[in-house]
């Protein structure tokens with residue numbers, strides 16, 4: 001891995017977004033590019049110097065006049081020879097340019113293939129490749145900033161530092177294994193335990209930053225459940241600020257799942273409205289209720305909505321009893337505009353795994369508190385140094401943490417201690433790309449857009 005893999009097929013794709021734009025780019029990476037340039041416009045320009053030229057069809061008729069850029073290997077995005085054709089940004093003209101490249105022998109690039117080659121040629125590591133996709137997909141400025149931080153290698157550097165520390169500890173352990181009988185003294189004199197503790201603290205800090213990054217990228221799935229007519233759809237509409245779901249005084253209005261996304265401090269909150277939960281003979285409504293339970297079981301947070309006029313009723317308790325223990329529950333008392341001010345318009349209440357809040361989806365009173373509460377549940381704390389991360393990274397960090405904890409508990413059995421350190425190292429290294437399977441690479445790069 002991470003060695004230049006020549007010869008590789010020449011690939012081409014439109015690198016700019018579909019549709020009309022001022023300028024559009026066709027990118028070619030691979031070999032034999034001098035011949036491509038000769039056929040397309042006469043000759044290769046000087047390396048990394050934009051040259052104005054005329055792109056020509058096979059019969060020499062002009063396709064477009066534009067700029068050509070040549071990046072000789074290995075100093076290019078992919079690490080291979082790269083040519084960029086900067087034409088006018090119309091879909092027909094760009095497709096003509098692309099077709100011409102394919103006729104000259106290039107193959108259409110698969111989604112993510114340019115970035116995949118950059119990774120395979122050691123230009124970027126796996127977290128940086130993922131950051132490229134995350135930067136393009138970023139739904140908020142905060143997410144874009146943290147993806148840019150990962151792209152510039154900040155996340156990778158932290159992982160590499162952790163790997164260095166882990167390797168030092170491993171070396172120490174291996175050396176100690178050569179002195180049977182004196183293990184503990186040896187480890188103590190080298191402060192192995194201190195090193196391990198420091199490593200664990202550093203890992204925790206990285207985990208926290210990565211968790212914030214995953215939140216920024218993937219957001220929080222919040223499902224609203226409750227009996228019919230308590231105002232679930234009204235709450236969704238109120239949070240999103242749009243009439244997404246149908247609201248009527250008729251119980252059983254919502255059948256299908258309705259969802260929308262709002263951003264708070266850059267965090268995407270995916271709010272999911274569901275069919276009111278009740279026993280019903282109506283086939284359609286029953287299917288809707290099944291869907292509601294499916295959403296409940298994969299949510300990051302659950303809002304149980306109740307009518308403040310009745311409070312948490314017997315039927316609500318039945319729903320509560322069926323909810324999974326994790327994730328956190330919010331019990332929201334809606335329609336406070338319909339009750340006397342001092343009656344049950346209480347403050348936020350906390351009770352074990354659940355928090356109660358009081359609001360009106362109709363007037364909006366109390367909804368700001370709910371937004372804050374959702375951020376709190378998400379575990380978001382505004383920080384400047386977040387780097388983008390994915391579930392995959394968090395799992396690997398969690399595994400590393402687990403193996404380090406195991407390592408501690410194995411002492412003084414040094415062989416077992418060493419084995420746990422090796423497993424920790426493996427988990428950690430999978431983040432930036434050592435020890436990755438082709439399956440994983442396929443999965444990561446296939447999620448890119450074409451031309452990237």
Ligand SMILES: Nc1nc2c(c(=O)[nH]1)N(C=O)[C@@H](CNc1ccc(C(=O)N[C@@H](CCC(=O)O)C(=O)O)cc1)CN2
Nearest residue numbers: 015025027069071074075076077078079084123132452
């Ligand atoms: N026209 C154009 N704009 C683009 C890209 C591109 O491929 N083409 N990029 C595509 O994502 C991004 C920029 N990323 C790039 C990353 C590396 C290299 C590159 O040539 N690297 C060489 C030389 C480095 C240097 O000059 O310092 C290298 O790494 O060796 C180019 C673009 C965004 N803008």
Ligand SMILES: Nc1nc2c(ncn2[C@@H]2O[C@H](COP(=O)(O)OP(=O)(O)OP(=O)(O)O)[C@@H](O)[C@H]2O)c(=O)[nH]1
Nearest residue numbers: 228229230231232233234252253254276335361362
């Ligand atoms: N006064 C008042 N009425 C509300 C409030 N929230 C919702 N309503 C009304 O309650 C009725 C039911 O609202 P919906 O949002 O459709 O309730 P739902 O929980 O989605 O109902 P189903 O989809 O049938 O399960 C509508 O007439 C809403 O206008 C509120 O905060 N105050």
Ligand SMILES: [Mg+2]
Nearest residue numbers: 232233253254
């Ligand atoms: Mg509804």
